[in-house]
Amino acid sequence: xxxxxxxxxxxxxxxxxxxxxxxxxxxxxxxxxxxxxxxxxxxxxxxxxxxxxxxxxxxxxxxxxxxxxxxxxxxxxxxxxxxxxxxxxxxxxxxxxxxxxxxxxxxxxxxxxxxxxxxxxxxxxxxxxxxxxxxx
Amino acid sequence: xxxxxxxxxxxxxxxxxxxxxxxxxxxxxxxxxxxxxxxxxxxxxxxxxxxxxxxxxxxxxxxxxxxxxxxxxxxxxxxxxxxxxxxxxxxxxxxxxxxxxxxxxxxxxxxxxxxxxxxxxxxxxxxxxxxxxxxxxxx
Numbered sequence: 001x002x003x004x005x006x007x008x009x010x011x012x013x014x015x016x017x018x019x020x021x022x023x024x025x026x027x028x029x030x031x032x033x034x035x036x037x038x039x040x041x042x043x044x045x046x047x048x049x050x051x052x053x054x055x056x057x058x059x060x061x062x063x064x065x066x067x068x069x070x071x072x073x074x075x076x077x078x079x080x081x082x083x084x085x086x087x088x089x090x091x092x093x094x095x096x097x098x099x100x101x102x103x104x105x106x107x108x109x110x111x112x113x114x115x116x117x118x119x120x121x122x123x124x125x126x127x128x129x130x131x132x133x134x135x136x
Numbered sequence: 137x138x139x140x141x142x143x144x145x146x147x148x149x150x151x152x153x154x155x156x157x158x159x160x161x162x163x164x165x166x167x168x169x170x171x172x173x174x175x176x177x178x179x180x181x182x183x184x185x186x187x188x189x190x191x192x193x194x195x196x197x198x199x200x201x202x203x204x205x206x207x208x209x210x211x212x213x214x215x216x217x218x219x220x221x222x223x224x225x226x227x228x229x230x231x232x233x234x235x236x237x238x239x240x241x242x243x244x245x246x247x248x249x250x251x252x253x254x255x256x257x258x259x260x261x262x263x264x265x266x267x268x269x270x271x272x273x274x275x
Contacts, residue, residue: 085179
């Protein structure tokens with residue numbers, strides 16, 4: 001089974017989903033993230049879905065569960081980079097993703113985390129994000 | 137690239153595991169590109185197919201999908217038919233209501249996917265199985 005890598009950058013865990021998610025892989029990501037939040041004491045989670053061509057109700061529910069679980073573990077989750085066609089489809093599908101914070105790109109997601117949580121290390125990350133053409 | 141595939145032959149895919157749901161999505165994408173659906177319509181059609189394939193797996197105990205190119209004489213489209221021999225849906229109207237779920241989903245599978253496509257049909261018989269057909273036309 002594929003696994004989605006989780007990168008630790010300061011107080012933030014960064015997940016960039018680059019594969020077509022099987023249900024099992026999505027569930028593994030959810031439990032891996034919970035463990036990493038506890039292990040690292042991370043206060044923020046950024047989930048980059050800019051490479052995802054679809055988000056169906058199962059994957060959407062996993063994002064909502066990741067956000068809810070990380071909240072309980074004292075970490076804020078921001079889902080970033082949703083494609084416009086995916087957003088339009090989710091609305092038709094009836095999936096509101098209530099409780100999931102979103103931002104247009106990684107850079108804006110980091111700003112939200114910095115503002116809300118005053119996270120350490122995030123200032124450095126912004127330099128990285130600014131250099132990333134995908135987040136411009 | 138899959139866009140270059142000019143197949144008009146229907147494609148049949150088994151649905152017996154998680155990875156088969158991903159394969160249905162990938163096959164749907166290929167057919168949507170051939171039918172020249174817009175990006176938004178592709179996304180909606182692939183998402184609907186993903187929901188229905190998962191229903192076939194989770195509620196129907198597995199089955200198969202048949203994806204094909206269709207035409208109404210004016211425009212091309214993509215049709216996907218999902219068949220299982222599971223328990224069937226006792227109350228289709230109830231199943232098409234938002235929030236209904238007999239399993240682990242959010243209950244958006246049937247009602248949500250119906251909203252994403254142009255034509256949607258369910259044939260089901262208790263104890264015999266369910267066949268769901270969806271069609272998305274190019275604009």
